[in-house]
Amino acid sequence: xxxxxxxxxxxxxxxxxxxxxxxxxxxxxxxxxxxxxxxxxxxxxxxxxxxxxxxxxxxxxxxxxxxxxxxxxxxxxxxxxxxxxxxxxxxxxxxxxxxxxxxxxxxxxxxxxxxxxxxxxxxxxxxxxxxxxxxxxxxxxxxxxxxxxxxxxxxxxxxxxxxxxxxxxxxxxxxxxxxxxxxxxxxxxxxxxxxxxxxxxxxxxxxxxxxxxxxxxxxxxxxxxxxxxxxxxxxxxxxxxxxxxxxxxxxxxxxxxxxxxxxxxxxxxxxxxxxxxxxxxxxxxxxxxxxxxxxxxxxxxxxxxxxxxxxxxxxxxxxxxxxxxxxxxxxxxxxxxxxxxxxxxxxxxxxxxxxxxxxxxxxxxxxxxxxxxxx
Amino acid sequence: xxxxxxxxxxxxxxxxxxxxxxxxxxxxxxxxxxxxxxxxxxxxxxxxxxxxxxxxxxxxxxxxxxxxxxxxxxxxxxxxxxxxxxxxxxxxxxxxxxxxxxxxxxxxxxxxxxxxxxxxxxxxxxxxxxxxxxxxxxxxxxxxxxxxxxxxxxxxxxxxxxxxxxxxxxxxxxxxxxxxxxxxxxxxxxxxxxxxxxxxxxxxxxxxxxxxxxxxxxxxxxxxxxxxxxxxxxxxxxxxxxxxxxxxxxxxxxxxxxxxxxxxxxxxxxxxxxxxxxxxxxxxxxxxxxxxxxxxxxxxxxxxxxxxxxxxxxxxxxxxxxxxxxxxxxxxxxxxxxxxxxxxxxxxxxxxxxxxxxxxxxxxxxxxxxxxxxx
Numbered sequence: 001x002x003x004x005x006x007x008x009x010x011x012x013x014x015x016x017x018x019x020x021x022x023x024x025x026x027x028x029x030x031x032x033x034x035x036x037x038x039x040x041x042x043x044x045x046x047x048x049x050x051x052x053x054x055x056x057x058x059x060x061x062x063x064x065x066x067x068x069x070x071x072x073x074x075x076x077x078x079x080x081x082x083x084x085x086x087x088x089x090x091x092x093x094x095x096x097x098x099x100x101x102x103x104x105x106x107x108x109x110x111x112x113x114x115x116x117x118x119x120x121x122x123x124x125x126x127x128x129x130x131x132x133x134x135x136x137x138x139x140x141x142x143x144x145x146x147x148x149x150x151x152x153x154x155x156x157x158x159x160x161x162x163x164x165x166x167x168x169x170x171x172x173x174x175x176x177x178x179x180x181x182x183x184x185x186x187x188x189x190x191x192x193x194x195x196x197x198x199x200x201x202x203x204x205x206x207x208x209x210x211x212x213x214x215x216x217x218x219x220x221x222x223x224x225x226x227x228x229x230x231x232x233x234x235x236x237x238x239x240x241x242x243x244x245x246x247x248x249x250x251x252x253x254x255x256x257x258x259x260x261x262x263x264x265x266x267x268x269x270x271x272x273x274x275x276x277x278x279x280x281x282x283x284x285x286x287x288x289x290x291x292x293x294x295x296x297x298x299x300x301x302x303x304x305x306x307x308x309x310x311x312x313x314x315x316x317x318x319x320x321x322x323x324x325x326x327x328x329x330x331x332x333x334x335x336x337x338x339x340x341x342x343x344x345x346x347x348x349x350x351x352x353x354x355x356x357x358x359x360x361x362x363x364x365x366x367x368x369x370x371x372x373x374x375x
Numbered sequence: 376x377x378x379x380x381x382x383x384x385x386x387x388x389x390x391x392x393x394x395x396x397x398x399x400x401x402x403x404x405x406x407x408x409x410x411x412x413x414x415x416x417x418x419x420x421x422x423x424x425x426x427x428x429x430x431x432x433x434x435x436x437x438x439x440x441x442x443x444x445x446x447x448x449x450x451x452x453x454x455x456x457x458x459x460x461x462x463x464x465x466x467x468x469x470x471x472x473x474x475x476x477x478x479x480x481x482x483x484x485x486x487x488x489x490x491x492x493x494x495x496x497x498x499x500x501x502x503x504x505x506x507x508x509x510x511x512x513x514x515x516x517x518x519x520x521x522x523x524x525x526x527x528x529x530x531x532x533x534x535x536x537x538x539x540x541x542x543x544x545x546x547x548x549x550x551x552x553x554x555x556x557x558x559x560x561x562x563x564x565x566x567x568x569x570x571x572x573x574x575x576x577x578x579x580x581x582x583x584x585x586x587x588x589x590x591x592x593x594x595x596x597x598x599x600x601x602x603x604x605x606x607x608x609x610x611x612x613x614x615x616x617x618x619x620x621x622x623x624x625x626x627x628x629x630x631x632x633x634x635x636x637x638x639x640x641x642x643x644x645x646x647x648x649x650x651x652x653x654x655x656x657x658x659x660x661x662x663x664x665x666x667x668x669x670x671x672x673x674x675x676x677x678x679x680x681x682x683x684x685x686x687x688x689x690x691x692x693x694x695x696x697x698x699x700x701x702x703x704x705x706x707x708x709x710x711x712x713x714x715x716x717x718x719x720x721x722x723x724x725x726x727x728x729x730x731x732x733x734x735x736x737x738x739x740x741x742x743x744x745x746x747x748x749x750x
Contacts, residue, residue, distance in 0.1 A: 077680070087648055102681070109687075111684055112649075112683045113682050274459070274487075305489060308485065308486065309485075312484075
């Protein structure tokens with residue numbers, strides 16, 4: 001195996017597969033990146049227990065300016081190899097397997113000889129049977145992830161809740177996440193048919209979103225027995241699926257309310273952030289929202305440190321006065337998922353979950369937060 | 376005490392004194408910032424066991440737009456207070472001591488009430504007797520610090536070596552630091568007279584340099600019994616001095632050599648960084664420089680991981696061939712202190728310390744590195 005190519009292009013490919021490579025794995029070969037040189041181009045692979053990433057650099061890629069002298073494959077310790085390539089002196093470099101799995105890395109007058117591992121010992125990636133296929137744009141998939149993944153549980157006590165539940169049926173794709181204190185659900189109409197019901201680990205989705213970046217292209221999604229594959233033109237991203245039944249979240253979302261208030265998100269978020277400064281100092285981490293006929297006031301309080309109150313700007317109120325307490329961190333995460341828009345928060349009572357929706361929405365994006373009882 | 380002023384200007388002042396405020400102090404009041412409102416303006420003070428910083432915001436400062444309703448003083452928990460001020464909604468805010476050392480912080484419709492501490496209980500800063508005064512420009516002082524402070528010892532086994540030794544005599548200011556493995560010394564001609572011999576903790580100098588920033592002004596330096604004061608127009612920076620005798624470093628610097636080589640710093644530094652990638656993986660962290668009549672080669676080696684060799688570009692060689700090993704981290708730090716210039720490295724033998732000097736220098740900036748014996 002021998003190839004000369006552009007260093008910056010290679011570094012970018014390597015950085016993508018490195019998202020799947022952990023230095024803390026118990027399987028030594030998985031700390032490595034598999035480098036495979038084919039007639040068609042260069043394939044890099046990184047893998048851990050949860051995800052695997054494969055990138056394909058086409059031999060005709062102009063920026064890469066690849067000169068393939070001979071094909072072959074090798075596994076190199078990823079972190080260390082990446083540091084070397086980053087520090088090489090010239091714009092291009094040459095990678096050559098010499099003997100005994102040793103690799104020569106040359107650029108300008110600098111020459112490294114590093115020990116690699118036999119690529120035949122690298123684990124095989126799952127075989128894709130191409131069932132239940134679906135196509136989404138990168139932009140829509142990233143939006144779906146960012147609108148739900150923050151609400152997955154961070155605790156392994158109920159592993160199924162650490163994933164996002166994706167359900168495709170009746171030409172609708174539903175994505176929902178909940179940690180049992182709050183919930184976020186997005187529904188997207190689909191032109192394609194098909195049906196599936198899977199739970200993808202939240203951590204996999206975060207890495208997927210980072211790997212996709214903001215490319216303007218489509219992602220093909222294939223589902224296997226216990227794996228899902230996201231495929232773009234130059235990348236294959238595999239994630240394991242979570243096993244088990246996801247709870248029925250639909251019955252959690254209330255449909256009739258007694259108090260509704262409309263806020264501008266950035267201004268309400270800034271007030272929540274101020275109030276949470278004090279709630280974070282206290283033991284309970286709660287803030288209180290008081291809605292009366294005269295005004296809407298947000299209170300934060302910590303007996304040792306002090307208190308804050310703020311007369312909030314709002315856009316519209318209907319219904320009954322209400323006094324409700326909640327964890328401001330759930331509210332902050334919920335508001336950030338909406339971005340710069342107006343939302344309607346709908347309440348039933350101080351002890352029942354309340355919903356948040358875009359003011360202009362038609363129920364396709366809804367969030368739920370459980371309040372904290374204070375007496 | 377009541378004042379209204381510009382929030383961004385206040386945040387900047389607070390950030391400066393916060394450099395002296397630790398959250399881990401055993402004296403609770405020192406986690407606070409002392410806020411003193413005088414007829415002349417606003418004085419903030421932060422302090423820890425090593426340094427104290429006082430900033431003065433003049434009442435006539437245009438950007439601050441200060442409206443002083445009444446004078447007074449209070450101590451507020453610095454980290455928490457700073458977070459509050461950063462998150463306030465408007466461009467200005469009002470600070471008012473209300474009662475029982477409680478402070479009201481108001482901006483727009485947000486109002487915080489936080490618990491403060493009695494400013495009378497805040498420790499007094501050292502009294503300056505204005506002896507041994509000296510004036511340097513901020514630029515020169517920062518240069519002096521950056522050229523020496525990296526070489527101080529990081530270990531408390533010989534506390535005196537954790538500081539930089541400053542000696543003023545015969546209209547020359549000498550600054551020298553060593554951790555006994557390497558040394559860096561700068562001499563500056565002074566127009567003023569006077570004489571002193573002090574050791575300032577390296578950590579204090581790093582904070583001083585950060586606090587001074589790149590302002591175009593002068594720093595007045597006053598030395599007291601066990602303190603040094605750096606004074607600019609709007610800031611007083613106090614540091615404790617290290618007690619004890621600094622070793623005589625002058626006799627360590629050799630004066631005759633057998634091999635001299637001239638390198639361009641950025642290109643040599645890049646090669647050292649590449650070689651250190653491998654030395655860092657090994658047990659000894661050494662690289663080897665081989666100077667022969669034909670070429671100059673740098674070697675890095677780690678039995679488990681691999682090796683690197685690089686045929687170096689150099690500008691000039693005189694003297695005998697040489698094979699010498701050293702810690703590349705010392706070399707990297709030394710080279711970074713020179714910046715983008717050409718330097719001459721002068722050797723006696725593989726076991727004797729070697730010197731590094733600007734190729735165009737007259738002995739006013741010199742560094743020393745002790746090699747590692749490999750047999």
